[in-house]
Amino acid sequence: MLSVKGLKASVGGTEILRGVDLEIRPGEVHAIMGPNGSGKSTLSQIICGRQDYDVTEGEVRFEGEDLLQLPVEERAARGIFLGFQYPIEIPGVSNTYFLRAAVNAVRAARGEEEMDAADFLRHVRAKAKLLELDLALLSRPVNVGFSGGEKKRNEILQMMILEPKLALLDETDSGLDIDALRVVAEGVNALRSAERAIVVVTHYQRLLDYIVPDYVHVLSAGRIIKTGGKELALELEERGYGWLLEEKLQA
Amino acid sequence: MSDQNKELQELASKEYEHGWSTEIEAERIPKGLSEEIVRIISAKKGEPQWLLDWRLKAFAHFQKLEEPRWSKVSYPAIDLQGLYYYSAPKQEPLKESLDEVDPKLLETFDKLGIPLEEQKQLAGVAVDAVFDSVSVRTTFREKLAEAGVIFCSFSDAVREHPDLVKKYLGSVVPYTDNYYATLNSAVFSDGSFVYIPEGTRCPMELSTYFRINDQKSGQFERTLIVAEAGAYVSYLEGCTAPQRDENQLHAAVVELVVLDDAEIKYSTVQNWYPGDEEGRGGIYNFVTKRGACRGRNSKISWTQVETGSAITWKYPSCLLQGDYSIGEFYSVALTRHAQQADTGTKMIHIGRGTRSTIVSKGISAGRSQNSYRGEVKVMKGAIGARNHSQCDSLLIGDHCGAHTFPYIESQTPTAVLEHEATTSKISDDQLFYCRQRGMSEEDAVSMIVNGFCKEVFNELPMEFAVEAGKLLAVSLEGAVG
């Protein structure tokens, strides 16, 4: 589904990704872990089409198509979703209106008809309830005045409504208390399916207790230095990242 | 970044929708400005002597004035002698019967979405349609009369309600007020008159639609609205003009008088022809709008959406004379291409406990210049006065300008005044967020700008709010960048 090969990227002349390879197939859940500044966020931003980075080498393909040539919104229309680490506030635009505009834009790009307004609203409310999201937030401006936890749940709500093929969740666990973490994880797990892939970018193992990954990748200094199963995350939790770096150096 | 800008730029060059003109034979008087012309206009209207005298005093005063140049707009000198001061469709119809209105005029207003047949209209909105210098029809007059509400053209008001006109004309904006108001006082041709009697809530929204059609003509209309004690009215104003290469002058005066516990809500969607991409043509819009809150607990609320005109020079103001009176100003001003807007408000606090709110949203694109200019002044007696002002500007592209010039004065220690202003571009983060959710850049910009203006749109009557949102989207199309 997603194939990243030898990806190198820099910002302002500083190289951040130094050759990343990653293969993700439908139905899989991947976790990308790593210390701060390792390039985790950069990788997901580049996959989604953020223009602040210079891709200097390598390629990113999605279902065989060269992703790097597509503008952000077309990648979204192909089914790529980014859960933002810091969701953006848009004053004056109601959350529901925003969601509906997004859904209809994606549907239009796929040649599908607009969703009926009433059906849409019912659908959104049902999902919001599932996420224990205060329904009043639906009519409030996008993320404005939301608490940290509300913002993160709102991201998951958008994901549930947009039903992407590939969801990249960037530090979705940061700023969440344990109850919120459980709710968010349940939302993500509800979306797990054979057609859909999920990539969880995180600094801590905590979230992976709830969203159990098939693969864990460790990103350090712009490279994936180790890939393993879910047990790798536990090992990292116990021993930190230091031993991996040493192992890498010795190799 | 550059990709974004390019798309934004493309977004900003959508055509003006109301640029067509109506082929209709016009009756004009000779070109130019002179005492003789003032007399001809007055005679055409069959005006009483007192009104002619008033015009002549204004004209005499005008001779002493110089065109003001303090605002942040630049334009070549206006050749006042090159203008026609009166232009009316030939055979001015008797407006009582629709059958007698020239079908071409009906067609014109139909095309503008303002049908003049009452049965075709939105229930609950009465319209005075002004075409060049004259009012061609006022709808629902009878129905309004039942409630005691007077809604008619200014000329009719002079004929039918001379005492009211005499009492209030020039009482808020004296003929000596400023260059353009003085000019208007001398040569005004028509406009709307509204009178809401004591304790009456006007049963429908009132609306005036201004259309400039003729070439080389100036439009000088006057609006006078009086709300007696306990009265309420919501008044809407819309304007369009054909696309012409020349600049046309529009210098209107609006006076509002509000007595005890009364309220006037005055909304404007100004969409005069803005000129083309190169800055050719477009209306010069120099307007004086002022309301006097004379009564205790009286209220005036100005809401404006300004997207048209080559030059906008306009400061709808409130004189808060009555104790505990309230003034509000909500404004969206969007400029693109070579448009220039210098607009804002004045809130003069005179009475005790007076309150005012200012919300101004400016959006500049293209090579346009967009300035907020506002004054908040608290006089000595305005004990406990309050003002809150919020002025935000968005810049789209790096060839335009956004400016904020508030003048704040307090002479009262118990007054509390707060002013805040911000200027920025549309945030890259917001654009990326919307686009990641699948929206095109154009839709994202439109959505973000609409959100930016939300607080002002909320103040507009429903149909107008929808209209304003669309107008903004259209103006942003191709205007972005």
Added chain:
Amino acid sequence: MRTTLTTPSLLEGFEAWLAGRPERDQPHRREAHALLRDGGYPTRRHEEWRFTALGPWAESRSPSAPSTVATAGFRAFDVEGLEAIDLEFIDGRLASVPEIPGVKIVVLGSDLGPEERPANSSDSRGDVPALELLNRAWSDRGVLVEVEPGVKVNHPLHFRFLSAAGSSTFTQPRVHLRLGRSSEVKVLEHHRSAGESTATNLHFEVELEEGARLEHVQLTLLGDSAAHATNLRAEVGRDATYSHWNFVLGGRWVRDDLHCRLAGEHSEMRLMGLAVAGGEQMIDTHTRVEHGAEHARSIEEYRHVVDDQARVVFAGRVVVEAQVRDSDARQTNANLLLSPDARVNALPQLEIYNDDVKASHGSSMGQLDEEALFYLRSRGIDEATARGLLLWGFANSVVEQLEWPALAQLIQHEVQGHLGEILSLEEES
């Protein structure tokens, strides 16, 4: 745009005065004088002079005659613990030239000094302000201070401006301060008067080259009848940082024009101001912050406490020029009115010609926060004390940001004195 007024005496007798000056300086002085004579003093019709007129202060005054007073004996200038190097100006004329390692000091407007020209290029275009013309024409024995590249001056420079000549003169001191690359210095610009109705118009030009740092405190502590203007022109180079503090704690009429330009990339500027005004004081401050280079930051904060019949004007303009990207400009202005006859005008202005900008201003006017007052009283503090505390907090929030302890202490003492007066009068009434 100026309208001509009656001819004041500063415009007369110029040629006779000029005859005694160095010949090479005469052309530019004559030019400035001619502009002033032809244009007249600005009146209230001039946007920059909406609230005060210069003419009445300049009329019937002449440039100073050399005075014999010595500031050294004038104890009021002493600041405990300042350990400064003094530059003394008596009635606009530099009295003596100190020696400072790494700093070049040259007397301007004398035969010894360099040829003088209008230095700041931004002023040579368009309308030269009247204050500057006055100073250009009449300044005598000003000073050029150059801090050599890389020099960090250990002791602050203390410019002591004493006005003593009284009601017949309008003194015109002039200071050019240049900081070479990566140099650093602290400057105290200190104004005092010893006489009735003195009037001073200081022209202060500041240039910061790449990476230089300047902490500049202007302290105006004049007598109740004094008139004073500081006309500051500052240009901040690449990576340089300029902080200007403006404490106005005295004077009948104080007009400050601060015209500061961020001329180099990544330059920074901070303009801080506090005025405590009472009696019939008129304090008229105009600031202009120009963002002329990319990635520059400016912060401005002005606070005013206004009592009695005093009047305060704050006109703060921020300009971001076209082509200048990534600018951050913030301005706040807060005013407390304490008397029914006090008056405040605020004109915060943004003029922005580039979209890559974050600019904001905020201005507020009012009285002490009633809720805060209530809160303090609910904790057992009596009302007068509570008011005093809040007033002090309002004013001190500017002073406490000054990282110059000896000076901050003096200013706090002065502010307390002023506020104490205000509060004790309130209690009596």
